[in-house]
Amino acid sequence: MDFVKELRWRGMLHDMMPGTDDLLNNGVTAGYIGFDPTADSLHVGSLAQIMTLIHFQRAGHKPVALVGGATGMVGDPSGKSAERNLLSEDVLQKNLAGIQAQLEKFLDFDSGENSAIVVNNYDWFKDFSFLNFIRDVGKHITVNYMMAKDSVKNRLSGDTGMSFTEFTYQLVQGYDFYYLWKHHNCSLQMGGSDQWGNIVTGTELIRRKDAGEAYALTTKLIKKADGTKFGKSEGGNIWLDPEKTSPYKFYQFWLNTSDEDAKSYIRIFTLFDETTINGLETEHDAAPHMRTLQKALAKDITIRVHGENAYDKSIKSSDFLFGNVGIEFLNELNDEEILGLFEGVPHFEVDQSDLADGINIIELLATKTAIFSSKGEARKMVQAGGVAINKTKAASAEQMITSNDLINNRYIVPQKGKKNYFLISVK
Template identity: 45%
Template structure:
């Protein structure tokens, strides 16, 4: 099986230019690239999809370039947006750039014969004047062609600024720049990048008369219709400060049976036969979630490391498998401290506990977890509030220090899956 078939069979190819398979088949080492715009301080789990494709290509001997959009990030890509986006300030872009760079460095090999290289398109755009851009880039693109792109067409009614309209030309120029300076012959990106990628192919064809290739990875969706990687409207970030490794692990562990095979193929680099075995075992006893556990462990380890994974597993086991009230009281102080670090938590003075006249008041003192007293009361009425594993049935109960585990901790549970640890001191 060649590399193109491999990435195809893993479900990593959504759209590909016609000469891609041949280019990869006939060359031992081709340089390729994907761009990442610094629109957020962290990558999210969805960004991992093109990165997985890049890893596979690199392992097969091809050379990856990562393009950071220090310049394009200042303009804003209209792809996949139905509204003009607000301009990001240079400071924000700079800060984001730094965050992305450190994250990206974890995911590809930067040493060896096919070492990955990071470039920033600010390098060439910053020193280029407007006239030069018009003459060197603008002259080779036809407006009719640019307007006919889906992304642009869709936006013509609702409005698209000249800046965002120009984005595809900038990206096309990037591709050309990497092609002429580093012999980069393939561009890949998310499925919304197809228009920009083909613009680059067209551009290079016109300017150099050469043929280059491109492909897109699919946008992963879930069986329930939601975008993969979104939870309650928020992205699952790779930055542990924004999405804790525990939450990251839990998100993947909760993957629906219908989706898990697809995700295994995308995110786990084991041979496909091995993944087939995992699925086979999973189907024998789906309730054990063998496949989900494998996926969650593999990806959490990949992104956050072995230690963070073990913490996430330990917390998950403690809470969901051995989560009886007795077991909770058997936990040692160090184990509780560990849970505190792993789960969403808050610290408050003991006086808060002493002065709270009801459970409702105490909970409402933590607005990050409980936005209002009404909400707490509602939750209690529905039987959904649990403190230290014991359901709270009366919201007017007065809490006291005897509730604390190891004189410090309170494990609060909202529904079945949402845990918070409160620490009093």
């Protein structure tokens, strides 16, 4: 497999330095990508770079994932309009541990010569004094060179300016590349196209400091066809951590992509070959309403990130809300999964004592909760057959709800019509 050709047909390649092809064709190459530890989980925006490392390893090369224990304390100004908050060491260590565990799910760390490794730049910066850094690193890169970078020029021309801390970021990242080149024989740095300036600073430092050769390759930044930011939902980032974004919500994020985006994402985020993807596109175009591309995309990514069991539950969850899966399905879910399934659904709490002797359905829906604004409205809807409790149509306005109706000994699921769900939990 040819790494550059693979990125090119998938629409991922943005730019690379001359000679990169020759480097990759001359044997196993070590190449790295840096991951920013601003949270204890990566999000789907990081998946493009993870996929780059996966393709790199599949092409026979050695992937190096760098987690920025040191650079996370500084903050990369690339693409930023303001300086971000610096992280405490305790928070940073928690974030690093979470990210490393996620990276280890995607890369092969036991494949011989091209086994993946994870490195933390704090390991080589923690004992590097300021005086030694400016003497051994800073003297090789001129201020003129640093000022010419777009990430610097854009900030200097803006209202917020740039702190010295951020200004030195490209030197710190450049030294990362130098260290990995020197100690891990790492000749290639990869990243998103917004990282080009920082990456090239590293190649320049290697050249000026040790007369060495190193190379840069960048991938396209992922954008949605409608111009909105990729990787965001109404609730914020779509995380890889199931505790931050439930597998069901993760699955739905991919399932709900537009046709145009699905054609792009299925190339970037799956390992399907070109023939398979072309076949899926043909099938999709013949019957777009079947959402063939979206289903294949969502299935592949959900399984690789969360596993087969989480995917199966996501399918059943979707069928529960929009299909014919019965209430008994909820007994297969734990509290976190139930709350994830009903995320965004109006949620009410009642006391255990309310159910001890049973509570009238109208009382529950209009007094103990605000599912209906009045008892009269609730009664009218129940009598018209428009209310269900736990997916069973309410029998009458005199129906009593007891602890026997609880799912997992804690939840009741009312419906107003077919699509309006509510969740009641007992405290």
